[in-house]
Amino acid sequence: MNPFDLTGKVAIISGASRGIGEAIAITYAQAGAAVVLTSRKLENVGPVADKIKAAGGQALALAAHAGQEAEAEAVVTQAVGTFGRVDIVVNNAGTNPHFGPLLTAESSHWDKIFEVNVKGYFFLIKAAAPVMRRQGSGKIINIASIAGINPGPMMGVYSTSKAAVIMLTKALAAELGPENIQVNALAPGFIRTKFSAALWGNPALKEMLEKATPQRRIAPVDELTGAALYLASDASSFTTGSVLVVDGGFSLGALPIG
Numbered sequence: 001m002n003p004f005d006l007t008g009k010v011a012i013i014s015g016a017s018r019g020i021g022e023a024i025a026i027t028y029a030q031a032g033a034a035v036v037l038t039s040r041k042l043e044n045v046g047p048v049a050d051k052i053k054a055a056g057g058q059a060l061a062l063a064a065h066a067g068q069e070a071e072a073e074a075v076v077t078q079a080v081g082t083f084g085r086v087d088i089v090v091n092n093a094g095t096n097p098h099f100g101p102l103l104t105a106e107s108s109h110w111d112k113i114f115e116v117n118v119k120g121y122f123f124l125i126k127a128a129a130p131v132m133r134r135q136g137s138g139k140i141i142n143i144a145s146i147a148g149i150n151p152g153p154m155m156g157v158y159s160t161s162k163a164a165v166i167m168l169t170k171a172l173a174a175e176l177g178p179e180n181i182q183v184n185a186l187a188p189g190f191i192r193t194k195f196s197a198a199l200w201g202n203p204a205l206k207e208m209l210e211k212a213t214p215q216r217r218i219a220p221v222d223e224l225t226g227a228a229l230y231l232a233s234d235a236s237s238f239t240t241g242s243v244l245v246v247d248g249g250f251s252l253g254a255l256p257i258g
Contacts, residue, residue: 003233003234003235004031004229004230004233004234004235005032005233005234006028006031006032006088006229006233007031007033008032009028009032009033009034009087009088009232010033010034010035010036010079010083010084010085010086010087010088011025011028011033011034011035011036011086011087011088011089011090011232012035012036012038012075012076012079012086012088012089012090012124013025013028013035013037013038013090013092014038014039014064014066014075014090014091014092014093014120014124015038015039015066015092015093015094016035016037016038016039016045016048016092017037017039017041017044017045017048018044018193019193019194019221020092020143020188020191020193020221020224021037021039021090021092021093022048022221023221023222023224023225024090024092024224024225024228025037025048025052025059026048026051026052026225027225027226027228027229028229028232029052029055029057029059030055030057031229031233033058033088033232034057034058034059034083035049035052035058035059035060036059036062036075036078036079036083037049037060037061037062038061038062038063038064038066038075038093039061039063039064039093040063040064040065040066042061042062042063045061045062045063046061048061049061058083060078060079060082060083062074062075062078066093066116066120066123066124067115067116067119067120067123068120068123069123069126072120072123072124072126073123073127075124075127076124076127076128076131080131085131085135086128086131086132086135086138087132087137087138087139088138088139088140088232089124089125089128089138089139089140089141090141090143090232091120091121091124091125091140091141091142091143091165092143093116094116094117094143095112095113095116095117096113096155096157096158097112097113098155098157098158099154099155100154101154101156102156102157105156105157109157110157113157113158113161114161114164117158117161117162117164117165118164118165118168121142121165122168125140125172125183129176129181132179132181133179133181136179136180137180137181138176138179138180138182139181139182139184139231139232139233139236140169140172140176140181140182140183140184141185141228141232142165142166142168142169142183142184142185142186143165143185143186144162144165144166144169144185144186144187144243145158145159145162145165145187145188146187146188146189146245146247146250146251147159148161148162148163148164148165148185148187149163149166149187149243149245149251150251150253153205162187165185166185166187169183169184169185169241169243170241173240173241173242174241176240177240177241182231182236182237182240183241184231184236184239184241184242184243184244185242185243185244186224186227186228186231186243186244186246187243187244187245187246187247188224188246188247189219189245189247189248189250189251190209190213190218190219190247190248190250191218191219191220191221191223191224192218192219192220192221193221206218209250212250213247213248213249213250214248214249214252214254215248215249216248219246219248223246224246227244227246230244231244
């Protein structure tokens, strides 16, 4: 049997309109899962669902504000109503309205970032966990960041939120482990997405980041999806509370050579 086969599984992926969320949704669908895709605006996520269905997969697009508990509950209810179960939750929706020195951040920046990046993750897990308990199994993947391990340049509030995501992951892994629900975090490095364009779109900053990365490059998003598939599949049945770093070696802090 293929331990990476997701046939018969149902996955919810938040923030699935583009970038990492879209790539993970397509990968899961290709592996056989029915996928429920959320984004704040339906017109943004609908085309991704249409692409998956056109390729023969099963997909449901839903509009949901990631930071609102009632909307997270509605997503889980609709997922169960459509596909009958929820096996996998990928918390990917994120925001970062502040880019600059940490002490220039305003209270509104902290509120917005933590509403979506931390509380939003908690709300979706809280809504899905009872379904997973009834089923006797589940996979929860929280998209963190290497910025949650070492602070990202000019991203102090965002980095703090991702550190919180890592601790949320560990705390829930300890609590849900006895119920056969694995909770892990995926910590990407610098991936070429629209969300990170402020970094790789700046030539000087891009050059600095590439020199600080042993693999000397910023990765395309499809180099992250294999790790996401592992964490969603039976292959990771004894992996919980882990933070899987995919960053080309950036977090090693190695000095550039050559």
